[in-house]
Amino acid sequence: MEDLKQFNPTRRSFLKSTGHLLIGFNLLPLTFCQTKGAPNEIPPYAGVPLRPSIDNKLIDSWIRLDAKGHLTVLSGKQELGQGIKIALIQIAAEELDINPDRCHIINSDTGQTANEGFTAGSNSVEGSGSAIRQAAAEARYHLLKMAGQKLNVNPDVLRVDDGVIIANTGEKVSYWELLQGKYIEEKISGDIKPKKPENYKYVGQPLHRDDIRKLVTGESHFVHDLQMPGMVHARVLHPPSYDATLQSIDLTQVKALHGVLKVIRNGSFLAVIAEREYQAVKAREMLKELAVWTKSPINTLPDQLRDDLLTTSGKPEEVEISPGIAEIISNSAIHHQADYFRPYHMHASMGPSCAVALWEPNLLTVWSATQGVYPVRNSIADLLTLDKEKVRCIGVPGSGCYGHNGADDVSGEVAIIAKEFPGKHVRLQWMREDEHK
Amino acid sequence: MPQDITLRVNGKTKTISADPEEPLLYILRDEFGLKGAKYGCGLLQCGACTVIADAQAETTCVRPCSSFENAEITTLEGLRQNGELHPVQKAFIETQAAQCGYCVNGMIMSTVALLEKNPKPSELEIREVLNPVICRCGTHSRFIKAVKLASENTKA
Numbered sequence: 001m002e003d004l005k006q007f008n009p010t011r012r013s014f015l016k017s018t019g020h021l022l023i024g025f026n027l028l029p030l031t032f033c034q035t036k037g038a039p040n041e042i043p044p045y046a047g048v049p050l051r052p053s054i055d056n057k058l059i060d061s062w063i064r065l066d067a068k069g070h071l072t073v074l075s076g077k078q079e080l081g082q083g084i085k086i087a088l089i090q091i092a093a094e095e096l097d098i099n100p101d102r103c104h105i106i107n108s109d110t111g112q113t114a115n116e117g118f119t120a121g122s123n124s125v126e127g128s129g130s131a132i133r134q135a136a137a138e139a140r141y142h143l144l145k146m147a148g149q150k151l152n153v154n155p156d157v158l159r160v161d162d163g164v165i166i167a168n169t170g171e172k173v174s175y176w177e178l179l180q181g182k183y184i185e186e187k188i189s190g191d192i193k194p195k196k197p198e199n200y201k202y203v204g205q206p207l208h209r210d211d212i213r214k215l216v217t218g219e220s221h222f223v224h225d226l227q228m229p230g231m232v233h234a235r236v237l238h239p240p241s242y243d244a245t246l247q248s249i250d251l252t253q254v255k256a257l258h259g260v261l262k263v264i265r266n267g268s269f270l271a272v273i274a275e276r277e278y279q280a281v282k283a284r285e286m287l288k289e290l291a292v293w294t295k296s297p298i299n300t301l302p303d304q305l306r307d308d309l310l311t312t313s314g315k316p317e318e319v320e321i322s323p324g325i326a327e328i329i330s331n332s333a334i335h336h337q338a339d340y341f342r343p344y345h346m347h348a349s350m351g352p353s354c355a356v357a358l359w360e361p362n363l364l365t366v367w368s369a370t371q372g373v374y375p376v377r378n379s380i381a382d383l384l385t386l387d388k389e390k391v392r393c394i395g396v397p398g399s400g401c402y403g404h405n406g407a408d409d410v411s412g413e414v415a416i417i418a419k420e421f422p423g424k425h426v427r428l429q430w431m432r433e434d435e436h437k
Numbered sequence: 438m439p440q441d442i443t444l445r446v447n448g449k450t451k452t453i454s455a456d457p458e459e460p461l462l463y464i465l466r467d468e469f470g471l472k473g474a475k476y477g478c479g480l481l482q483c484g485a486c487t488v489i490a491d492a493q494a495e496t497t498c499v500r501p502c503s504s505f506e507n508a509e510i511t512t513l514e515g516l517r518q519n520g521e522l523h524p525v526q527k528a529f530i531e532t533q534a535a536q537c538g539y540c541v542n543g544m545i546m547s548t549v550a551l552l553e554k555n556p557k558p559s560e561l562e563i564r565e566v567l568n569p570v571i572c573r574c575g576t577h578s579r580f581i582k583a584v585k586l587a588s589e590n591t592k593a
Contacts, residue, residue, distance in 0.1 A: 351477050351485065
């Protein structure tokens with residue numbers, strides 16, 4: 001948020017200062033850009049404008065240098081608390097020999113970053129990290145070539161210190177002076193060798209995560225924290241059990257509640273939009289009392305759970321059989337027989353699932369804690385019969401991520417709700433019971 | 438129906454119009470724009486929404502805002518003094534005590550309340566105070582390290 005405050009130019013001055021071609025530029029994505037602590041000598045970070053298209057074969061789809069002394073890393077991987085932001089910044093900073101304090105990162109945004117599928121399986125450094133490393137190494141190669149031409153020396157004699165290219169003659173030119181905010185239009189060839197690990201300066205160092213500073217001071221970090229101008233609040237009422245359909249509901253009373261802006265009923269989908277969050281909570285409580293469903297809630301008592309699991313969990317499987325194991329067991333001196341039972345476990349997150357959406361005439365934007373912005377973007381486009389290009393999904397950290405959670409579901413639901421309330425940012429947060437029941 | 442509620446938060450007094458039953462947390466986040474306290478369980482069981490009210494660590498996701506009138510409320514954002522971070526905040530940064538970080542508000546506010554009363558707590562006392570604050574990532578050992586560091590940097 002700090003960055004946004006510092007950055008408040010007119011469109012014209014922005015165009016002038018960045019030297020980029022702007023196409024459909026939206027300032028909001030900057031909110032999700034991390035600044036890795038900005039010392040005084042580094043000018044305010046203005047973010048990067050959207051590129052007309054995202055091509056993961058281009059250097060600029062992964063790293064972007066501006067005219068003022070900043071490096072922006074673009075990664076399709078989402079920050080889940082694993083610290084991927086700083087890890088990827090370190091990798092790019094290393095290859096380009098730029099102080100990490102000058103580096104920023106934009107994570108998982110279908111409007112800005114390459115499609116890197118899901119952030120899962122502990123492979124973000126391996127996947128996104130190697131792509132960024134290669135892009136950064138090739139950017140360095142091209143920049144040194146440009147500097148060699150400018151300074152009239154062989155690129156091999158050049159070294160780099162915090163983005164400043166220095167010749168053996170002592171002559172200097174910085175990355176930012178060379179590029180003046182222009183894109184490095186080169187394709188990633190794969191032929192340029194990255195730095196040798198023995199020369200690493202930043203990779204392998206325990207650099208601080210800047211998002212921890214934000215968390216510790218109460219700055220906006222989570223999708224739950226997003227505060228958009230004129231934002232309204234929604235709650236959804238889920239059916240009480242699988243396959244339950246809404247039989248009837250009288251919405252008159254709910255619509256009359258203080259602060260309620262709209263009640264949405266679409267088949268069995270029920271939601272309410274209110275000016276304030278608590279008004280939406282109260283309205284949802286009333287919806288719950290009034291709704292008549294075809295099926296009653298599932299009430300599995302704890303002592304029924306074991307039998308329920310035995311009857312519904314399918315056939316047992318043999319995972320591995322060692323040859324002759326039956327004989328070894330029957331010949332063993334001590335025999336022990338027991339049943340072991342593990343009840344259902346939930347990949348529960350600390351906070352309830354949350355997402356924000358804005359429906360505009362030509363674009364639906366969804367801010368989501370999803371592990372995969374592109375897959376959820378595609379699902380939302382399917383759900384609402386929209387072209388994929390008309391949906392932009394921006395990844396924002398959620399309240400922890402431990403396996404499948406409600407992040408994608410709430411993103412789909414908020415999109416449905418936003419469609420019914422165009423032009424306003426709609427924030428949907430689930431209730432605790434939506435997570436568990 | 439809404440009525441005027443006057444609250445004193447981080448040294449500033451503000452009157453807002455709200456349902457007196459509305460839990461304080463929504464007011465802090467939406468009316469005061471203070472996003473430090475989080476909605477976690479909504480059932481007084483996780484501590485994510487903790488603030489300090491009259492020197493006590495208090496959860497805010499259930500307790501009505503009207504019951505906080507006349508209380509001196511401090512949120513995570515209000516810990517900074519003269520532009521400088523609170524020793525507990527510094528210690529959490531120094532030890533990098535967070536994974537997803539959703540519980541960090543509860544951990545910090547509980548620690549601040551603890552150190553106010555007991556600047557040199559034993560490890561057991563630290564554990565007892567942090568025990569009600571749930572962390573799903575399993576960052577507890579870092580939190581304990583952070584609290585110990587903050588205690589070392591706090592004058593007894």
